[in-house]
């Protein structure tokens with residue numbers, strides 16, 4: 001396994017991923033579970049953020065506190081990545097948020113861009129790209145291309161479910177990124193859906209099934 005691919009092993013994450021797979025899970029529960037998984041994966045994926053030391057005055061004494069050195073930019077891939085933003089914002093409230101709008105053409109499975117707005121100082125930030133699903137990898141590869149064009153150098157991609165094909169494609173296209181993936185499934189089917197997967201994450205998050 002590529003050492004830049006981090007597949008989650010925490011029981012809480014795996015338990016909740018099994019719950020979102022269930023076709024009987026309601027839109028409300030799906031959304032809440034995606035939030036909770038993103039929070040837990042956010043904790044795992046930020047372990048190596050650089051820290052700086054600064055003086056803090058407690059009510060008792062002066063001490064040296066550790067703080068996150070590099071600012072963070074979160075970049076959800078629309079639509080489904082939106083379901084992961086609030087969780088990450090709750091643990092990194094100073095993060096700025098960029099948006100990349102992409103949808104997969106249902107025939108060709110190629111990503112089509114319809115929106116891109118990124119923080120102007122993204123080149124100075126640790127970037128975390130958010131999308132629950134990594135299928136062929138086309139959408140994530142295109143989003144990371146945009147972000148690199150703006151000068152970003154430190155990029156992590158956080159996905160809840162990945163297909164082996166997508167993991168390989170994104171790591172081949174962008175060997176310098178770190179991938180945090182909840183779980184890697186069996187394969188893609190002939191329509192480009194992850195098997196067993198969870199169906200269409202955007203539709204399940206927003207009730208557009």
Ligand SMILES: O=P(O)(O)OC[C@H]1O[C@H](OP(=O)(O)OP(=O)(O)O)[C@H](O)[C@@H]1O
Nearest residue numbers: 078079080103104135136137138139202
């Ligand atoms: O790895 P890929 O083969 O590119 O597929 C994954 C993409 O497909 C889904 O988005 P979708 O196109 O369904 O758009 P949506 O989020 O608006 O539903 C998903 O959220 C990813 O962005």
Ligand SMILES: O=c1cc[nH]c(=O)[nH]1
Nearest residue numbers: 135193194199200201
């Ligand atoms: O299985 C898949 C593949 C792409 N997008 C999804 O939402 N689900």
Ligand SMILES: [Mg+2]
Nearest residue numbers: 200201202203
């Ligand atoms: Mg979708």
